[in-house]
Amino acid sequence: MKKLIKVGFIAVALLFVATGCSKGNAKAKDNSKETTVKLGVIGSDTDVWDNVKERLKKEGIHLEYVKFTDYNQPNAALADKSIDLNAFQHQFFLDNYNKEHKTDLVSIGNTVNAPLGIYSDKIKDIKNLKDGAKVAIPNDVTNGGRALLLLQTAGLIKVDPAKKQTPTVSDITENKNDLKITELDAAQTARALSDVTISVINSGVAVDAGFTPTKDAIFLEPVDDNARPYVNIIVARKEDANNKVYQKIVTAYQTKETEKVIAETSKGSSVPAWETFGRK
Template sequence: MKKYLKIAVAAIAFLALAAGCSNQGKASEAKETTVKLGVIGSDTDVWDDVKDRLKNEGINLEYVKFTDYNQPNAALADGSIDLNSFQHQFFLDNYNKEHGTDLVSIGNTVNAPLGIYSEKVKDVNELKKGAKVAIPNDVTNGGRALLLLQTAGLITVDPAKKQTPTVSDITENKLDLKISELDASQTARALSDVDISVINSGVAVDAGFTPTKDAIFLEPVDDNARPYVNIIVARKEDADNKTYQKIVDAYQTKETEKVIEETSKGSSIPAWETFGKK
């Protein structure tokens, strides 16, 4: 009887150990979560730092890189990716309106001022009559570019159009500037063909520019810049996803702030410090 009892106890212990190992393996597997993040361009230096720290949380951040500004939102809406980080709130609002999507911001990242660049002049005051100008062709960045040209004293636009003036809303153009509307990704490449080009910060950095150093006129960072704060975006039903919130928390840290300062040379500003976390 004692012999059988020992065998039974040993069997139970073995089964318990096996079950424990199995559950431990499952728990380990459950801890590893892959999140696909859509980005524009090749500059992922800031996210690389966040990605490394997220490994300690059991989160594997996988980049999905795009070249066109409309692709990351379409991919997010159809479930091809889980999050994206490339746009400002105003761009997102306009995209949702135009495409009937329900994508939402879950966290602020940086404010990246729009800049005017040139290979031909060093100051906007040097522009001659009939100068050629390139701006982004999408509604939000195009309007933002025209407002920047107005801030620089080059044109005046209809104030009734608020954040979305178009070229047809220009009410004063003393220099008779010839404005061409291009895909945002092409504005840097157009520099050799125009006198000045209005270029998004990310595109400028990818082209090798340091906005605070190379732009001949840079967008002021004030309350008017709030709609242009860059954001992390999710589908509405995932807004409170705990894993995604951990990603936001990992981004909005002093460690990230330091990397932003180093990699952008002061051209990008941690938006959660200036405009709040969300």
């Protein structure tokens, strides 16, 4: 009887150990699982994010790119939960989108400031622009207004100061050179170069078209305090603003290593915004 009790005790003990080991392994396996985060981006240039993505693997976070071609698509996808985050726009664009579409999307971290540029395959200097020249600018409210302000900074037009950051073509108060301004989808402004004398092109679109903004733009937007509204950001839904995984992504982006990649890939055309304008 004692032998039977002893054998039974050993069997129960072994079962307890086996069960404990099994639970421990399951827990370890759960901890090793990657959390997938869908990140919406515009265009094909993901060099900087590729570097961040590689480092995030060590934290069990897998970034999955969802690429868009239209500037309104990533916010719509974020609002309807098709994606988790997006990184393509500046704060002013986001504020305007939220107002127009009654969404509640928020910035959770600054990325870069990417100056808007004036490009041409017909002239080398903005001073050589002739009267009646054709000009292409983005057609959305924020980038269109920014483009007109850039043309004003370049000395080509004047706009109504009461319109602040959002002047439209109808707000031009002086156009001495009788420039013929055409509004296009931002993604089409680089392709329009063959049809116009100059085109105002967003940095990301210009890079995708093979340009180096600091070298190829005939006039580049100054990076100063006036550029603050145009700092690019990582955006989430408001209820996810403090999500720990998303905050880890922001932290991984805002590093010295990312700065190096930005400098190498943009050839100085993009400036790490968290150093100049703060982390958020």
